[in-house]
Each structure stands twice: as structure tokens, then as C-alpha cells.
Amino acid sequence: MINLPTADLHTHSGITGLGAYRPERVVSNDELASRIDSSDQWIRERTGIIERRFATAEEDVVTMGTHAGLEAIRDAKIDPSEIDVVIVATFTHKYQTPSASAEIAHLVGAVNASAFDLGAACAGFTYGIGVSDGLIRSGNAKNILLVGSEKISDFTDFDDRGTAFLFADGAGAAVISATDVQGIGPTVWGADGSSRDAIIMAPDSIAAGLQGVPSMLTMQGQQVFRWAVGSMGEICERALSAANITADDLVAFVPHQANLRITDALIKRLHLPDSVVIARDVTTSGNTSSASIPLALDTLRKSGSVRSGDPVLMIGFGAGLAFAAQVALVP
């Protein structure tokens, strides 16, 4: 049997740039509460969310992702032509094909890039970090633009008392490059399709077309909360252990911004020391699925709460019951 050559291996990979895009329109709890016979206080107590942002009719996954991507490219100080791969994590792109990534690659000027979308919902960004780490260290890429972009307001049932106030729109992006030191720890990840219906777009898109009703995001809140709080703590511990560090070495914890109650319960389970900065971007951004982790990390970085080289623990979790966690160094 012949032995095929590998690409020229890169020894290390790391995050070298970050970008964020938050739509201008701020939506208060009061604006959403009346339709579901609820209140600002009720929403705050159950989610920690004070406000969130919704995109305009003209904005979509591509336009928001392009803004965030361009900022990340500038931050990484590379030319767009140096990007080999554009990955877009999303579940709210309006076309099943072609991909959002091909269009975003074109719009950011990544003329030499391959492009594909990644479907892991709220775990999409940390899945993308794991995939990018592998692509770079295998030699198949040198610079990757990873975007998490979502316009969930298009798929939210504003009459659903369980979800109307949770979801929001936005985009975050990172550039992952071949680097001198390893800036991304091993990814601990998985999925459980036996819980398909826990978070699902219903009805499915074919039935929605036949019946003339929109396909909306639905969630079994108690089931998902129990899974997230009960199982994701161990995944975090495994990611720390795989990175050969302890909670005491950590500068920040950046979980998917699903609900502040999940974050608080995870902190308790992980016994994180008080010195660890906790990302609480959900309070003003809502749950933006694949965009939530890069948006939250960007907030911590711009506020000076984390600095270049600081180790942070990221974990994404959500529909598919897909999850992925890793430690990474702040660019």
C-alpha cells in the first residue's frame, strides 16, 4: 500500500483575533412580556436577562457575520487573502444552500478560502475552535476565520412563555492561526441524538412549507436545564484536565450564554475560585447561540477583564444535545 504524504504540519495553533457585531436595536423585557402575560421581574429572575438585541429586517446571518469577521481579521493583523478556510457556525441562515460561509468569505475578501457551515447550534463556536485547531495542526490550513452568527428572532415564537424572552441576534468571530506556542487546549466534545426533541425547530421545514406555518425554535426547558447543569460540569473538568491546568490557573470562565441560572449552577458545581472572571454577557445580549461565546469573550477583553495570554475555559452546549469545551489563550 502506498503511503500518501501529509500536508506540511504546523506544530501549534491559537486564537489570534476576535470580532463582534451587536445589532443596534435594544429590546427590553417589557417589550416582550405583555404577549406572554409576564413581567420584567419574572424574566430577570428566571434568566438574568435584562435586555437583548434584535437585527433589522435588512440584517441577516451573512451581514452580521461579515461585520464580526472583518473586525476579527483586523484584530489578527492579517490580510483577508491569507485566510485558507472560512467556517460559519449557525442554525439561522435563511438558505439551506448555499452556505453562509461562502458568501461571508466573498464579502470579507477571503478570495483564497474554502468555506463551509457548521451545524452544532449553541455548541457551534467551540466545535469550530476544535475543528480549526485540527485543520491547522494537520497542515491543511494556516489561517481560519471562524464566525458564529445568528438571527434567532426570525425563528422565535413570541407567544411561547418558555422561550420568547431568551433568544437574540448577533455575531462573533475569531481568527485561528498557526502560532509559536499552543493556544488551544484539547477539545472535549460529544452529542446525544436520543434527545433530538429537547431543542428542535418545529414543525420541520418540509411540513412547515406544506402546512403554511413557520418552523419555530421549541425547547423543553426543564430537561435542557437539567442536562446542562447536571452534565456540563464534568465536561468542563475534563477540558481543564486535558489542558493540564486546574480551576485555580483559570482567568475566566466563558460558558455559552444560555441563561444566567445555568451559569450560576455550573460555577457552584465546578467550585470555581472567586478570582475567576465569569462571563455574564447574557444579561444584555440574551442567548445568541453560536455567537454567544465570542461575543462574551470580546466583552471581557474590551473591558480589560482578560488580557492577552490569559487562559479561559469555554463551553458550548445546546440542540442535538451537542457540546464542546476547551481551554484557550486570549489573543
Next chain:
Amino acid sequence: MSQEDVLAGLAAIVNEVAGIPAESVQMEKSFVDDLDVDSLSMVEVVMACEDKFGVTIPDTEVKNLNTVADAVNYITANK
């Protein structure tokens, strides 16, 4: 473990999770209407009960646990 012991253990959990005084956790009280334990806190109470009493309380059973007595009886019968 007697019913009184389960009640005392459950009261401690409800206090820890939701900050409700343990003495308020009495058999006839409704978690939602009387003790103001919301649906997510209820999940945390159930998970803590599983750890403390060594019982399994499936998702499908959680919605049937309306009163403190429902929970105490379920735990007593299934542990």
C-alpha cells in the same frame, strides 16, 4: 429513613437552592404557589434530592411533584 427524615432533608435542600426558610417547607405546601420555587429551581431541588437520597426522579415525574408531600412520598417509596 423515616418520612420525617426525608422531609427534613428536603427542607434543607429547598433552603439551599431557593433560600426559603426550612421551617416553611411543610407537607401540605405547594412548591410553586406557596414556596415560590420556580421551574428551574425545582429541577435543582430534584437533582439535589437524587444525590442526597439515592433516588432516581425522571423528567416525566418532576411535573407530578406539586406539593412537598408529593416529593416526600415519592422519595420514601422509591429510595
